[in-house]
Amino acid sequence: MITYFGIILVLYLIPEVVRSDYIVNLLVFFLIRSLVAVSFNLLYGYTGLLSIAQGGFYGIGAYGYTLLVIHGGWPTWPAWLAGGLIAAVISLPVSAITFKLKGHYFAICTLALSLIITAILTIWRGLTSGALGIAGVPPMGGISLPWIGEVSFKDTFSFYPLVLTIFLLILLVIYLLTNSKVGRTFQAIRENEELSLSVGINPNHHKAICFFISAMISGLAGGLFASYIGFVHPMTSDVFIGLFALACTVVGGTGTLLGPVVGMLLLGTLPEILRIDPMLRNLLFGICLILVIRVAPKGIMGILSKGQGAIQKSLGE
Amino acid sequence: MFLLEAKGIFKNFGGLQALCDVDIHISEGELVSIVGPNGSGKTTLFNVITGFHKPTKGTIKFKGNGIEGLSPYKIARAGIGRTFQVTALFDNLCVLDNVIVGLHRQTTSRMIDALIRDRHYRKEEQECLEKAKAMLHFVGLENCENDLAGPVPSFSRKRLAIAIALVSDPSLLLLDEPAAGLNVEEIDRLAALVKSIQKAGVTVCVIEHKMKFVMSLSNRVMVLNEGVKIAEGTPAEVSQDSRVITAYLGK
Amino acid sequence: MSQYLINGLVLSSIYIIVALGLTLVYSILDVPNFAHGELVMLGAYLGVFLIGLMGVTNYFLVLILSVFALAGFSVLLWKFIFRPLRGAPPVTMFIAALGLVYVLQSAVQLIWGKEWLSLPSPFAGSVLFGGAAITHTRVFIFSFGCLLMILVTLFVYRTWLGKGIRAVSQSESGAALAGINANRMITLTFALSGALAGCAGILLGHVTFVFPSMGFSPLLKAFAMIIIGGMGSIPGAIIGGFFIGIIETLSVAFFSAEYADVFAFGALVITLMIRPRGLMGKLE
Numbered sequence: 001m002i003t004y005f006g007i008i009l010v011l012y013l014i015p016e017v018v019r020s021d022y023i024v025n026l027l028v029f030f031l032i033r034s035l036v037a038v039s040f041n042l043l044y045g046y047t048g049l050l051s052i053a054q055g056g057f058y059g060i061g062a063y064g065y066t067l068l069v070i071h072g073g074w075p076t077w078p079a080w081l082a083g084g085l086i087a088a089v090i091s092l093p094v095s096a097i098t099f100k101l102k103g104h105y106f107a108i109c110t111l112a113l114s115l116i117i118t119a120i121l122t123i124w125r126g127l128t129s130g131a132l133g134i135a136g137v138p139p140m141g142g143i144s145l146p147w148i149g150e151v152s153f154k155d156t157f158s159f160y161p162l163v164l165t166i167f168l169l170i171l172l173v174i175y176l177l178t179n180s181k182v183g184r185t186f187q188a189i190r191e192n193e194e195l196s197l198s199v200g201i202n203p204n205h206h207k208a209i210c211f212f213i214s215a216m217i218s219g220l221a222g223g224l225f226a227s228y229i230g231f232v233h234p235m236t237s238d239v240f241i242g243l244f245a246l247a248c249t250v251v252g253g254t255g256t257l258l259g260p261v262v263g264m265l266l267l268g269t270l271p272e273i274l275r276i277d278p279m280l281r282n283l284l285f286g287i288c289l290i291l292v293i294r295v296a297p298k299g300i301m302g303i304l305s306k307g308q309g310a311i312q313k314s315l316g317e
Numbered sequence: 318m319f320l321l322e323a324k325g326i327f328k329n330f331g332g333l334q335a336l337c338d339v340d341i342h343i344s345e346g347e348l349v350s351i352v353g354p355n356g357s358g359k360t361t362l363f364n365v366i367t368g369f370h371k372p373t374k375g376t377i378k379f380k381g382n383g384i385e386g387l388s389p390y391k392i393a394r395a396g397i398g399r400t401f402q403v404t405a406l407f408d409n410l411c412v413l414d415n416v417i418v419g420l421h422r423q424t425t426s427r428m429i430d431a432l433i434r435d436r437h438y439r440k441e442e443q444e445c446l447e448k449a450k451a452m453l454h455f456v457g458l459e460n461c462e463n464d465l466a467g468p469v470p471s472f473s474r475k476r477l478a479i480a481i482a483l484v485s486d487p488s489l490l491l492l493d494e495p496a497a498g499l500n501v502e503e504i505d506r507l508a509a510l511v512k513s514i515q516k517a518g519v520t521v522c523v524i525e526h527k528m529k530f531v532m533s534l535s536n537r538v539m540v541l542n543e544g545v546k547i548a549e550g551t552p553a554e555v556s557q558d559s560r561v562i563t564a565y566l567g568k
Numbered sequence: 569m570s571q572y573l574i575n576g577l578v579l580s581s582i583y584i585i586v587a588l589g590l591t592l593v594y595s596i597l598d599v600p601n602f603a604h605g606e607l608v609m610l611g612a613y614l615g616v617f618l619i620g621l622m623g624v625t626n627y628f629l630v631l632i633l634s635v636f637a638l639a640g641f642s643v644l645l646w647k648f649i650f651r652p653l654r655g656a657p658p659v660t661m662f663i664a665a666l667g668l669v670y671v672l673q674s675a676v677q678l679i680w681g682k683e684w685l686s687l688p689s690p691f692a693g694s695v696l697f698g699g700a701a702i703t704h705t706r707v708f709i710f711s712f713g714c715l716l717m718i719l720v721t722l723f724v725y726r727t728w729l730g731k732g733i734r735a736v737s738q739s740e741s742g743a744a745l746a747g748i749n750a751n752r753m754i755t756l757t758f759a760l761s762g763a764l765a766g767c768a769g770i771l772l773g774h775v776t777f778v779f780p781s782m783g784f785s786p787l788l789k790a791f792a793m794i795i796i797g798g799m800g801s802i803p804g805a806i807i808g809g810f811f812i813g814i815i816e817t818l819s820v821a822f823f824s825a826e827y828a829d830v831f832a833f834g835a836l837v838i839t840l841m842i843r844p845r846g847l848m849g850k851l852e
Contacts, residue, residue: 050659097841104600104658108791109840112833115788119829173432180431181424181442184410188418191407197389198367198399199481200422209428243666250663279677286670290649293663297656 011164015157023273025156028228030269031167035221037245037252037260038174039214044246045254046178047210048190050103052242053094053110054218056117057087059237061219062226063121063128066137076141080223087219088212095208114239121234133233140227159228166224170217175257177213186210187255244268247285251292253301262300318381320345320520321366321397321489326375328361328544335361336372337544343489348511348521350531350552353541354564359524360402362541363491367399368392380488394422398487400478402494402524408467412458412477415466416449419481452484456510472503476510483514490514492523496530508534532556540564570700572821575775578706580813581713582771587790587797587805588720589764595737595800596757599658602665603645605787606672607762611638611769612778613676615687627690634766642762643755651754669784677780687773709771716767717806720760724802733757737800789816792836798849807847811835 015024036054043049064083068074074082098109121128128134140162142152153159177183188196189203196203226232245260252263267288271281296303321343328336336358343349351359364370366377368389377385384392393399407415424445430438453459456476461469466477475495482490492511496504504527511534515521525531531538532552540548540555542564548555555561586608593601614634618624649668653660691704724730735743736753743750772786789812794801797808812832819828839846 044659050662097837101840101844104662105795105840105844107662108600108795109837111788112792112836112840116830116833116837119826119833123824123826123830176432176434177428180434181426181438182428182431184414184418185421187410188407188421191409192405194369194389194401195405195407195481196418197369198393198401198405199419199485200390200393201418202388202390247663247666250659279674282670282674283678286667286672286674289667289670290664293660293667294649294652297660 008168012161015160021156024160026269026272028156028160028163030264031163032221032224032228033241033245033248033268034261034264035167035170035224036218036241037248037264038171039217039221040242040245041249041254041256041260042174042178042186042217043210043214045249045256045259046183046190047186047207049207049210050107050246051110051211051214052107052239052246053091053114053117054214054245055239055241055243056114056237057091057215057218058222058225058241059117059121059232059234060087060090061222062232062236063134063222064219065223065226066134066232067127069138070134070136076138076227080140080220080227083223084216084220087222088216091211091215092208094215095204095211099204099207111239114237114242118234118237118239121237128234131234133231135231137226137230137232139230140224153227163224163228166220170220171257171261178257182206247289249299251289251299253299256299256301259299259301266300319343319378321377321379321522323362323366323377324375326362326365326377327373328358328365328370329373335544336365339375339541339544339546341539341546343520343522345488345520346515346518347536348515348523348534350535350538351522351524351541352526352528352531352538352555355526356543357541358544359541360493361544363399363493363524366392367397367491393487396486396488397491398482398485398489399491400475400482400493400495402497404471404474404478406466406469406474406477406481408465410466411463412466412469413446413449413453413462415477416452416480416484417445419452419484420445420448421485423485448484452480455483455513456480457506471498472506475499475507479510479514483519487519489520489522492521494524494526496525496527504530528556573817574697574700574702574706576813576817576820578710578713578775580809580816581710581717582768582775583786583789583793583813584806584809585713585716585764585768585771586786587793587809588717588802589761589768590787590790591794591797591800591802591805592720592724592733592757592764593761594794596733596754597650597654597661599661600791600794600799601650601761602662602787603668603672604761604765604790605783605785606669607638607642607765607783608769608772608786609676609778609780609783610641610672611766612687612773612782613680613685613769614638614766615770615773616680616685616778619688620685625690631767631770634770635763638762638766638769639759640762642758642765646755646758651751673780673783680780682780684777684779687770687778689774705774709774712767713771716764720764721802721806723760729753729756789832792832794846795836796839796846798846801846801848804846804848 014027036058040051040054043051061083064086065079068079068082069076094113098106101109122130140153142150144150151158153162185201185206188201189206193203222236248263248267249260251267252261253259267285271284276284292299319342323341326336326339339362351362353359361370365372368387371386375385376383379395379397384395407418424441426438426441453462456479458473458476458480461473469477496507499507508530511521535552538550538552538555539546540561547560547564548558590600590604611634614637615630618630618633624630649664650661653664689705691708694701694703695707724733732748732753733756735746735748736750740750776782793808793812794805796811797804812835815831815835816828819831
């Protein structure tokens with residue numbers, strides 16, 4: 001327990017130690033994109049649903065926040081939550097459409113739906129200003145904390161603790177859910193849907209809930225993104241956001257809590273910190289992906305747990 | 318009133334007629350066996366009863382209520398448990414978790430309860446844990462609680478599948494070829510297990526090829542051939558029935 | 569209006585060639601090759617290299633070289649990347665293909681840069697047809713595309729090798745009993761798929777620009793085509809192809825280019841909702 005508190009404390013203190021705008025900025029993006037990967041992992045790692053629609057929900061969350069604040073005059077926090085909720089609600093018809101599809105048909109359908117979302121965001125100019133995007137998206141509103149007073153989130157250094165807090169809270173929720181009856185039921189559905197039916201589980205009900213939560217997380221991540229960079233564009237819902245989250249999760253280790261985070265750190269953030277040339281970065285990313293899937297299909301967390309198991313075994317003997 | 322009563326069951330798959338005007342009734346406390354050559358429609362009958370297939374025609378009543386056409390999970394919740402011809406387990410979960418999942422229909426805590434880990438949820442999880450452990454003890458698997466279900470040997474797999482189906486106290490348990498692939502000693506142990514299940518008050522219906530298993534256990538036997546019921550009666554009656562002998566010899 | 573129709577028809581015929589390559593691999597592996605679009609892109613860049621940089625003037629030499637190069641490259645991908653993953657859950661092949669997408673696109677970008685290049689065709693001039701001017705290039709593309717469709721259909725249904733492919737795609741064990749080497753058939757299928765991609769790449773390069781991510785959009789359209797027509801079916805890819813082509817052309821004509829995506833992928837989703845196996849696909 002103490003180690004966890006220690007690690008969390010360290011995470012909060014990083015901006016103080018590393019007084020670099022660039023690094024903290026990277027960390028903010030890392031946290032936001034990790035949320036998308038975590039949302040994908042909930043769907044795929046636990047419930048076995050290979051969805052490529054996360055980009056679409058991310059974009060819906062971003063636009064939801066933007067439009068509610070700018071056109072609707074909403075205050076930022078409710079708008080952010082509502083953006084996530086809109087994405088979650090839109091996941092319901094997606095669920096209804098896709099749940100009877102198996103395997104790659106399901107994946108292709110979610111891919112198509114993500115592309116349709118991007119196309120609609122481009123076409124619905126009246127609502128979204130189309131391909132021009134919307135600039136001047138306000139950052140999250142300030143809050144008054146006891147003892148500290150007024151805290152604003154207008155710049156990287158002040159935004160970071162907010163994102164970190166939200167990230168940790170969501171991670172906690174995921175942990176509580178997946179390590180409970182809910183997570184067990186999700187995994188049962190993934191393992192054997194027929195058997196689940198025969199013990200009274202309604203798979204579609206649980207899949208829909210899983211999708212709802214996953215879409216909400218992606219949507220909230222999108223809202224954070226919009227409030228941070230101040231600009232949204234149809235490509236905010238680009239399908240490659242979902243694909244990248246998928247790749248990072250698989251590399252990090254599906255079905256584990258930290259797998260997607262580790263994967264995102266290694267494949268998304270580390271190359272940027274090392275300042276690897278962008279084109280080379282993609283090349284290495286692809287090579288990494290192919291290597292990992294060949295050599296270690298259970299991802300990095302799989303290697304770590306095997307190593308842990310081997311160490312425990314040798315200690316026990 | 319019969320516990321389970323199915324009348325006039327027809328099932329067509331495209332052009333293939335798998336079941337033709339089949340009636341089956343099971344009284345509480347009985348152990349009924351369904352036998353017949355391969356492809357005679359036995360598993361299809363189970364699938365129709367448990368909702369995995371919709372009958373083309375016919376009615377099915379369980380405890381007096383019509384269940385034909387309902388989704389499998391609703392029928393499971395009404396109190397019918399089953400195993401599958403190809404043993405179905407949650408391979409990547411541990412043995413104990415497999416059985417705990419089987420208790421799903423008895424749990425009432427909601428997702429919110431799970432999230433905040435309230436008293437209702439924690440009490441229920443504890444009860445599930447205890448019931449699951451007791452069930453594993455009942456089927457003789459208490460030593461492999463934490464093993465992953467996938468690599469477990471075949472007789473243990475069968476017992477685990479039975480445990481999953483049995484743990485939620487179904488009124489009717491359907492076993493689809495539980496003795497398939499077992500050796501002589503394992504079949505005897507299985508027979509003893511099935512007997513103790515019946516003694517515990519569960520009505521059992523078994524599909525089986527192995528006539529010895531069927532004869533020693535069943536109160537009643539029903540014979541299917543090419544989707545049609547050709548005989549029904551006590552094990553002794555049925556084994557003397559000429560139609561049955563022809564059907565088996567002919568295959 | 570007729571200009572739209574003609575352009576749509578020409579573009580669709582190219583996409584159908586892409587779809588044929590995609591559906592061939594799917595029929596025999598039961599997994600769609602997500603990196604197929606990149607093979608098309610490589611075909612286009614090879615054309616740019618041969619015509620633009622090497623100054624090769626014999627167009628058919630360029631086509632033949634592209635066919636062989638992409639067929640060979642496709643076989644290499646099968647041998648070294650996809651075949652080792654055959655036993656694993658299908659998602660691993662998808663991830664490997666995704667990795668390939670990144671690798672190939674960035675490799676090409678490193679060599680040629682991000683600029684949009686052009687791939688000139690040897691056909692100059694145009695002809696008048698029904699009040700619209702059609703370039704000879706477009707006539708060639710459409711005819712060559714149709715020729716390829718006919719050749720592939722004949723190959724798969726009339727030749728001994730084609731029957732071998734179909735046998736393995738229906739039942740690998742059954743085909744083995746008949747003495748057909750599944751691995752050889754799969755290799756052949758990949759070669760054929762690569763060859764088609766190579767042709768499609770060069771043809772595509774004549775009507776659009778050549779850039780590293782040019783393969784992704786045709787891949788998505790090809791997916792829509794083979795879902796509607798039925799994955800794994802050759803005639804399905806052709807029929808689905810023309811269907812999507814018509815939808816796209818009408819969308820562009822009546823609305824605008826962006827609507828083409830909505831209607832094409834909308835058709836894909838609707839197909840999956842009401843008849844997932846498409847018009848002519850096999851029942852799963």
